[in-house]
Amino acid sequence: MKKTWMIVSIVEIFVFVLLSFFIFTRKVDGSGLVQTPEVKMITWYVLDVPFVLLVIVQVVWGIIIKKQR
Template sequence: MKLWWLTSFLWLIFFSIVALIIGFRKVDGSGLEQTSELRIVAFIILGVIFIFVLLCQLVFLYFALKRKSNSTYGR
């Protein structure tokens, strides 16, 4: 469980930093000036990746809790 909390915290920090970078940058990696539309698209892509990672984390948590409860009852 400690590993799950640590990875969740690291993912949260990672997504927060990337969101701040997207929000404050003036020029993206290809050299284009960041417009509101490009910034929104970047946030949508980041959101989709965040949802995917969140679902993976929740599936891992489900199996970790299931395993922990099975070992508690002596199965």
């Protein structure tokens, strides 16, 4: 179970870094809007919300794994 937790954590971090890189390197979004630094930060904050929820789930999952030992 701990191995699964570690793999999920690594995949989660990789996806977050990849999406963050994509947000900050693109010049124009899908609708044709030019990406200013302010718009990039707002988009990044919107990306952060689900990942914060995932981190909370990961921490709870890690605590449960530790207690089972």
